[in-house]
Amino acid sequence: MEIALGIVAGLLLIDIVFSHYWLGAGIDRPAPPRATPDAWPSVSIVRPVKGADAGQMDNFRATLDTGYAGGVETIFVFDDDADPGHANAVRAIEEHAGAGRPGTARIVIAGEPPANRTGKLHAMIVGGEGATGDLLAFGDSDTRPGDTLLTDLVETLLADERVGCTFAPAVLTSDLRTAGDVGYATLLNSMYGSAAARAAGTNGQLPFIMGQVMVFRREALADVGGVACAQGELVDDMAIGRCLHRAGWRNVMVRTVLPIVGGGLGMREFFGIYRRWLLFGRNGLSIRFTWPTALRAVEYFLAWIVLVVSVALGAWWGWGLALGAIAAMGLSNAGLHRRLGGGRIGWRGAWMLWGTVLLAPIVYLTMLRGGVDWRGRDYRLGRKASLRGQAG
Numbered sequence: 001m002e003i004a005l006g007i008v009a010g011l012l013l014i015d016i017v018f019s020h021y022w023l024g025a026g027i028d029r030p031a032p033p034r035a036t037p038d039a040w041p042s043v044s045i046v047r048p049v050k051g052a053d054a055g056q057m058d059n060f061r062a063t064l065d066t067g068y069a070g071g072v073e074t075i076f077v078f079d080d081d082a083d084p085g086h087a088n089a090v091r092a093i094e095e096h097a098g099a100g101r102p103g104t105a106r107i108v109i110a111g112e113p114p115a116n117r118t119g120k121l122h123a124m125i126v127g128g129e130g131a132t133g134d135l136l137a138f139g140d141s142d143t144r145p146g147d148t149l150l151t152d153l154v155e156t157l158l159a160d161e162r163v164g165c166t167f168a169p170a171v172l173t174s175d176l177r178t179a180g181d182v183g184y185a186t187l188l189n190s191m192y193g194s195a196a197a198r199a200a201g202t203n204g205q206l207p208f209i210m211g212q213v214m215v216f217r218r219e220a221l222a223d224v225g226g227v228a229c230a231q232g233e234l235v236d237d238m239a240i241g242r243c244l245h246r247a248g249w250r251n252v253m254v255r256t257v258l259p260i261v262g263g264g265l266g267m268r269e270f271f272g273i274y275r276r277w278l279l280f281g282r283n284g285l286s287i288r289f290t291w292p293t294a295l296r297a298v299e300y301f302l303a304w305i306v307l308v309v310s311v312a313l314g315a316w317w318g319w320g321l322a323l324g325a326i327a328a329m330g331l332s333n334a335g336l337h338r339r340l341g342g343g344r345i346g347w348r349g350a351w352m353l354w355g356t357v358l359l360a361p362i363v364y365l366t367m368l369r370g371g372v373d374w375r376g377r378d379y380r381l382g383r384k385a386s387l388r389g390q391a392g
Contacts (some may be wrong), residue, residue, distance in 0.1 A: 005318025013325040020332040026198030034155035040070030044133030048123030061094035067147030072103035077123035123253035164220030164249030179349035181267030192332035209241030330354040
């Protein structure tokens with residue numbers, strides 16, 4: 001029995017280490033082809049905003065200061081002018097114009113979404129209706145794009161006429177001070193980010209979009225009925241990407257990362273994010289994307305089972321190798337996080353490098369309730385996390 005436990009634990013350790021290097025190789029993939037145009041197309045960036053995110057003013061400033069050589073129109077979209085972020089957007093636009101920087105910006109009020117449509121998708125649709133740019137882009141409110149990102153996205157889009165959308169991998173780059181911060185980084189960077197990089201391969205193509213910032217060709221969106229093709233879905237970017245993929249367009253993820261700025265996330269807030277991410281995963285992620293993360297999670301739980309059984313039986317070979325597999329998983333999460341450009345991990349929350357996966361069964365139990373709270377709205381969900389009914 002001791003030998004059998006040792007063999008199982010040893011195999012788990014080997015595969016966890018192997019998968020770490022295998023995922024890391026995906027992170028280091030070459031950048032997809034890019035083309036510098038003779039004349040830069042203009043871009044309209046629609047940025048739905050609800051609430052006041054951490055570092056919001058700096059996020060808005062970065063959105064306006066794109067460093068892009070062509071014309072840029074930025075459209076901030078709110079439910080109403082009483083939103084906590086509205087005053088910050090006004091101030092950021094005034095600062096930008098007062099400094100004489102290139103590009104124009106304005107605010108659009110979208111109002112409440114109709115039934116079967118998320119507030120974010122509603123803001124995207126309303127904000128895009130009056131957009132004038134040759135290309136149409138969308139950006140999440142908690143992102144802080146660097147001054148080369150838009151250029152990289154456009155150049156990659158123009159390199160191949162069948163590329164309908166380009167998007168950037170989102171990475172939590174701020175320092176991780178709390179256990180909630182580390183848990184969020186483990187989800188976003190170590191698990192989802194590394195799996196997406198590996199699944200994208202050498203050409204950066206995916207059958208869906210993970211689009212905290214994404215740039216579209218107008219003709220590609222016209223082929224699928226615009227972003228409204230995601231009507232009835234909880235996760236707009238993944239749904240739009242699937243629509244484009246089915247229509248024969250390509251979704252390409254660039255190498256340049258998109259910084260997500262957080263900090264001070266409490267465990268209650270983290271649980272809410274965790275639950276949403278697991279629900280998002282039910283919304284059409286391919287097996288090609290999910291299997292590496294799922295396999296590593298299963299191996300991690302098996303390592304804990306082998307550890308407990310080995311200790312109970314006094315099987316020290318199994319005990320030692322299982323503990324090594326468990327240690328390797330947390331260290332792998334830290335390594336993949338750093339390799340993607342993630343922020344410094346504080347020691348107080350470092351235990352979540354190991355704890356995030358262990359919490360998954362608890363989070364899954366909370367998903368028995370058929371709904372999710374997202375940006376102040378409560379959505380009732382049906383099969384595969386699709387919407388059913390009006391947002392609260």
